[in-house]
Amino acid sequence: MEKRMILIADDAEINREMLKFIFEEQYDIVEAENGQQAIEILDAKAQDFSMLFLDFIMPEKSGIDVLEHMVSNGYSDFLPVIMITGEATPEFEVKAYELGASDIIYKPFDPMVVMRRTMNIMELYEHRIDIERKLEKRTLELIESKEKLEKSNEFLINALSSVVEFRSMESGDHIKRVKTFTGIILGYVRKFYPEYKLTKEQVALITQASALHDLGKIAIMDSILLKPGKLTRDEFEEMKKHTIYGCEILENFKQEENEFYRYCYDICRYHHERYDGKGYPDGLAGENIPIWAQVVSIVDVYDALVSKRVYKDPYDVNEAVRMIHDGECGVFSDKIMDCFDLAKEELFAITQREFIEDEE
């Protein structure tokens, strides 16, 4: 380990020397003849010092000036200061302690006492800095592992949801777009409708959960799922059950307390409910439909309209918006319609970009 350094700021050479002889065998000593010099040395390498001995009354800048400089530059956080003084002047002392000085030593001082007190203070500081470093490292590790976990979670959700798309012979982009659109619209809900009390973290979780909205389609037989023409009434009734099937799959891994599970479950089950109660499977109405399911509903409808499917050609984006506004795809709340309108230009831009990419 490198030899540590001590800075002694005192205008009298003898006083500096008397401190120096105590410490010079174990430490490298740097001297400052006045407050200004001390400040300059600190600005250059405050980090290198383990202790500062500081005289109160010095030419140029006083000891108090030096302390103030240390506080405003953050040096006080890691560099302990022992004030050296010839007399007890309460106002100076209170000020020095307020500005972070660790101790005050009076002249004439006993070298052994100075040595012991200095060691104690340095140990205390080193110990504290060591603990802070460890804590910082641990926090970083925790953040890292949390990020890793989130990434693998996202990967698994994407993999799982793409299984459904793969079977439906869809492009694989529907889920990606649903996630993106859900995130955008939730952003507006959060901003303009604080009554839903959505947090940033919730928005992130709901966005992830939206990928699983059609999970239940994995349980729909090919003859219905992949049928190019119009479904019969019975076939459509079966198709509607994908909302229930999705929940049944999820229930196998039920996590009662987990909010992410709640979002996944609600979105699977309620993303075909409508605000007027005319949706399925439960015919929930109004705000009984969780806000996250309401958002995924409108997003799912919009994307279905503008996408090519086995049974239909894509609609133009403006036509899709008109149809949603006219209630041709069911009723959404005014708040959801408002957020959809706020978001539609962004949604168009993404839709356009993907279609151009598809053509290339």
Add this chain to the structure above:
Amino acid sequence: MTIKECYEKIGADYAEAIARMMKDERIAKFAGMFLRDTSFTELKAAMETENYDEAFRMAHTLKGVSQNLSFTALYGPVQEITEALREKGRDIDLAKSLLPGVEAEYERTVAGIHEFLQNQ
């Protein structure tokens, strides 16, 4: 001449000095450095130019040094002039009247150290 004899001659407290500094050589070294200390000459100069803030700082420095070296006889008048010059309750006439006493003790101290250094 020993440093102890020197201390006795200049009215300094050898017992206190040795208790703190442990070795005669160390006391001698620091006492020797006192000859290089300019705070008294600067105090005197500042009094002449009527720069009393500077005079206070120099008196204060000299006081600290005398304390550290256990120069008790010098410390007395230096302590008094420091208080006379302190901004709060400054008394210039008193300071002026104290200066010759400080100078006398300072000269006695310096002379004593010189004598010690020449007769080791």
